[in-house]
Amino acid sequence: DAKTTQPNSMESNEEEPVHLPCNHSTISGTDYIHWYRQLPSQGPEYVIHGLTSNVNNRMASLAIAEDRKSSTLILHRATLRDAAVYYCILRVNYGGATNKLIFGTGTLLAVQP
Amino acid sequence: DVKVTQSSRYLVKRTGEKVFLECVQDMDHENMFWYRQDPGLGLRLIYFSYDVKMKEKGDIPEGYSVSREKKERFSLILESASTNQTSMYLCASSPPGPRSPLHFGNGTRLTVT
Numbered sequence: 001d002a003k004t005t006q007p008n009s010m011e012s013n014e015e016e017p018v019h020l021p022c023n024h025s026t027i028s029g030t031d032y033i034h035w036y037r038q039l040p041s042q043g044p045e046y047v048i049h050g051l052t053s054n055v056n057n058r059m060a061s062l063a064i065a066e067d068r069k070s071s072t073l074i075l076h077r078a079t080l081r082d083a084a085v086y087y088c089i090l091r092v093n094y095g096g097a098t099n100k101l102i103f104g105t106g107t108l109l110a111v112q113p
Numbered sequence: 114d115v116k117v118t119q120s121s122r123y124l125v126k127r128t129g130e131k132v133f134l135e136c137v138q139d140m141d142h143e144n145m146f147w148y149r150q151d152p153g154l155g156l157r158l159i160y161f162s163y164d165v166k167m168k169e170k171g172d173i174p175e176g177y178s179v180s181r182e183k184k185e186r187f188s189l190i191l192e193s194a195s196t197n198q199t200s201m202y203l204c205a206s207s208p209p210g211p212r213s214p215l216h217f218g219n220g221t222r223l224t225v226t
Contacts, residue, residue, distance in 0.1 A: 032211040043117075043203050043217030044156070051212075087156075091211040101215060102172075103148070103156035 004088045009108040012078045020073040020107055022088030027068050032091040034101065035062065035073045037084040044087060044103075047073065083111045116140075117218040119204050125224045132191040134221050136204030142216075143209050145187035147171075147179065150201040150220070162187055163209065194225045 005023040012018040024033065032051050036044040048055055048062045050071070055062040061074040075082055085106040092102065120135035138145065146161040148171075158171030160179040168179050176198060180188045187206075191198055201222050205215040 030211065034214065036215075041219075043205070043219050044215075045217065046214035049212060049214065101146075102158065105153065105155035 003102065004090060004104050006086070006088055006104060006107045008105070009110065011110045011112060012075075013112050014080060015077050018075040018078045018082070018109065018111075020075075020086050020088075020109065021070065022072070023070045024088070024090055025069045027090055028092075033062070033064060033068075033071050034089045034091050035060070036087045036089065036103075037082075038087070038106070039081075039084045047086075049091070078109075078111045080111050080113060083109055085109070117204055117206055117216050119202075119218040119221050121221050122219065123222050123224075125226065126191075126194050127226055128195060130191075130194050130225075132194045132223065132225075134189040134191075134202055134204075134223070136187045136189070136206075136218060137185050138187075138206035138216070139185065140206065140216070141184065142206035143184075144207045144213075145181065146205040146207075146215065147177075147187065147189045148203045148205065149173070150203055156203065159189065194223075196225050199223060199225045 034049040035047040038044040048060050050062045063072045085108050087106040089101045117138045126132050144163050147159045148156040150156050157173050159177050162168045162181045165184050178190045201220045203220045205217045207213045207215045
């Protein structure tokens with residue numbers, strides 16, 4: 001199964017950009033890159049996903065390397081509410097109706113005021 | 114908004130008891146998942162289901178079974194609870210396809226004494 005590697009923790013200051021890296025060197029051509037975050041005492045929530053091109057939404061941007069072996073989640077202006085564990089996941093497509101997400105241990109982001 | 118509801122937020126059971134964890138989603142999603150989350154180990158997939166009465170083992174199915182008699186409901190069963198099954202259990206649902214995000218419930222914290 002495809003795996004991802006993320007730093008255990010990162011720190012940022014409020015209102016500064018944050019770049020959260022992820023390595024996925026064993027990614028295959030049909031795997032989508034998903035990012036989720038988990039706030040304290042809550043289930044994970046979806047942030048963004050992509051396949052090959054960079055993606056933007058209201059929460060964040062996703063920059064995907066040309067060889068797809070790494071990606072970076074970008075929070076443009078960190079707020080205290082962005083303090084969470086961020087998971088980079090490959091959504092493996094086995095074809096048909098089945099596919100599954102394999103989570104790692106994520107990056108704990110601390111945001112300082 | 115998609116809602117995934119887990120029947121209990123906290124549960125305390127004794128060793129050897131049969132335990133049912135219930136999960137209901139309101140968006141007619143085909144896929145449903147059960148994960149457990151432990152410190153230092155991240156989220157690990159126990160079972161998933163891609164249709165009514167269909168199920169597949171995840172990475173750690175031992176000691177668990179599942180039931181999906183209706184599309185909206187996915188139950189996790191611990192036939193004989195053990196202390197090493199003390200954990201946070203998270204249910205999720207999604208439409209089919211690798212681009213579809215997972216929607217998580219807020220989890221059930223199970224303690225087996």
